[in-house]
Amino acid sequence: MSERGAGRRDxxxxxxxxxxxxxxxxxxxxxxxxxASAEGDWRESLRAAAWESVRWAEADPAAARFLTVDALAxxxxxxxxxxxxxxxxxxxxxxxxxxxxxxxxxxxxxWVLGLFYASFHRHLAVGDVERLxxxxxxxxxxxxxxxxxxxxxxxxxxxxxxxxxGRFHP
Amino acid sequence: MEKAAKGAPKAQPxxxxxxxxxxxxxxxxxxxxxxxxxxxARGYRAVSVADIVKSAAIARARFYEHFGSKQDCFFxxxxxxxxxxLAEVEAACEASDGAFPERVQAGLEALLARFAADPALARxxxxxxxxxxxxxxxxxxxxxxxxxxxxxxxxxxxxxxxLPETVEExxxxxxxxxxxxxxxxxxxxxxxxxxxxxxxxSLIPFVGAEAAGNAxx
Numbered sequence: 406m407s408e409r410g411a412g413r414r415d416x417x418x419x420x421x422x423x424x425x426x427x428x429x430x431x432x433x434x435x436x437x438x439x440x441a442s443a444e445g446d447w448r449e450s451l452r453a454a455a456w457e458s459v460r461w462a463e464a465d466p467a468a469a470r471f472l473t474v475d476a477l478a479x480x481x482x483x484x485x486x487x488x489x490x491x492x493x494x495x496x497x498x499x500x501x502x503x504x505x506x507x508x509x510x511x512x513x514x515x516w517v518l519g520l521f522y523a524s525f526h527r528h529l530a531v532g533d534v535e536r537l538x539x540x541x542x543x544x545x546x547x548x549x550x551x552x553x554x555x556x557x558x559x560x561x562x563x564x565x566x567x568x569x570x571g572r573f574h575p
Numbered sequence: 576m577e578k579a580a581k582g583a584p585k586a587q588p589x590x591x592x593x594x595x596x597x598x599x600x601x602x603x604x605x606x607x608x609x610x611x612x613x614x615x616a617r618g619y620r621a622v623s624v625a626d627i628v629k630s631a632a633i634a635r636a637r638f639y640e641h642f643g644s645k646q647d648c649f650f651x652x653x654x655x656x657x658x659x660x661l662a663e664v665e666a667a668c669e670a671s672d673g674a675f676p677e678r679v680q681a682g683l684e685a686l687l688a689r690f691a692a693d694p695a696l697a698r699x700x701x702x703x704x705x706x707x708x709x710x711x712x713x714x715x716x717x718x719x720x721x722x723x724x725x726x727x728x729x730x731x732x733x734x735x736x737x738l739p740e741t742v743e744e745x746x747x748x749x750x751x752x753x754x755x756x757x758x759x760x761x762x763x764x765x766x767x768x769x770x771x772x773x774x775x776x777s778l779i780p781f782v783g784a785e786a787a788g789n790a791x792x
Contacts, residue, residue, distance in 0.1 A: 474705075477705045478620065478705075478706055478707070478708045480619070480621055481618050481620075481621070483706075484618075484702075484706075488756070488759065491756065512776070515756060516753060516776045518752070519749040519750070519756070520746075520748065520749035523719075523745070523749050523751060524745060526705070526748075527715075527716070527719070527748060530709065530712050530715075531712055540745065543738075543739045543742055543745055546738075546780070547742070547745060547746065547749065547780055550780055550784070551776060551779050554784055555736060555780060555784070556736075559736060
């Protein structure tokens, strides 16, 4: 690669990283605030985090799309950033499970993150942020059923957004 | 050129055409294998046509006889790999004599074996696919829909609970990203160890934890 080309690539990377850090910090702040205001066990925390993620995406679809979809088109740099964010989110979920004294089946945190990421990626990639809220109940059902059983998890299909206000709750 | 063996049948009209098609097919496969290696090693964004040509050990002109661009080549690689994986998973499900849980496990086992057998191709398609950008969206949606249809096909008609219509798509999406991270973290040798987890998580919503646990036991 020419010196000029390498310089341009470095500039793109710098711009990407600055934007990533900004959006990631904003998203994680919102998530922490929503979870802090949720009362109850790990399931309540997960529910609060899920709905807050949707509200955040609805409030700023470009930022949500950037973290979820566009970052991957940055190649290795984006993959590294996403991996770090995923690890943080998995750590949060594992922390909620520990606090609730729940021993999850192996790989649960990764499975839950995979489920949510898949739906967010799919909807945000095609600019379909409006329908994200529709899939949250089934995401929560799938996330909760390996721990609580199918019967108990069915309640998630009937449960709407939590009442406790997160930063982006209407 | 080799002399025709004495007594050998004369070349039939169109024989050259056939030979050319075989050569072209071989070249195409060679380019795709080179592309898989180069993309797995450097990533879709960083890799160039020159890298692919070098990896495939063919002349640049040959590349452009088959593909118009890097993206064109990648889509051919992606489509071939997805179709082959889908066919293999479907065949494994069909070959299983068991009930729904055993069929799901057989399908997942075939998929993981495929990834383990060709980790470069698995990484190039699964990890680097989303790096292409919006142009991959339709293909990605089709991939999810095709595998979801396979899962739906074997699902017991009398399900103990009524689930949302799109639950198979959601499950397949979750499996995709679980495998994505396993491949991203360069664990192709250990990827087959994920079978019990993947089977259990895929089955629980449809058959309950006990039956899912029995299937992986």
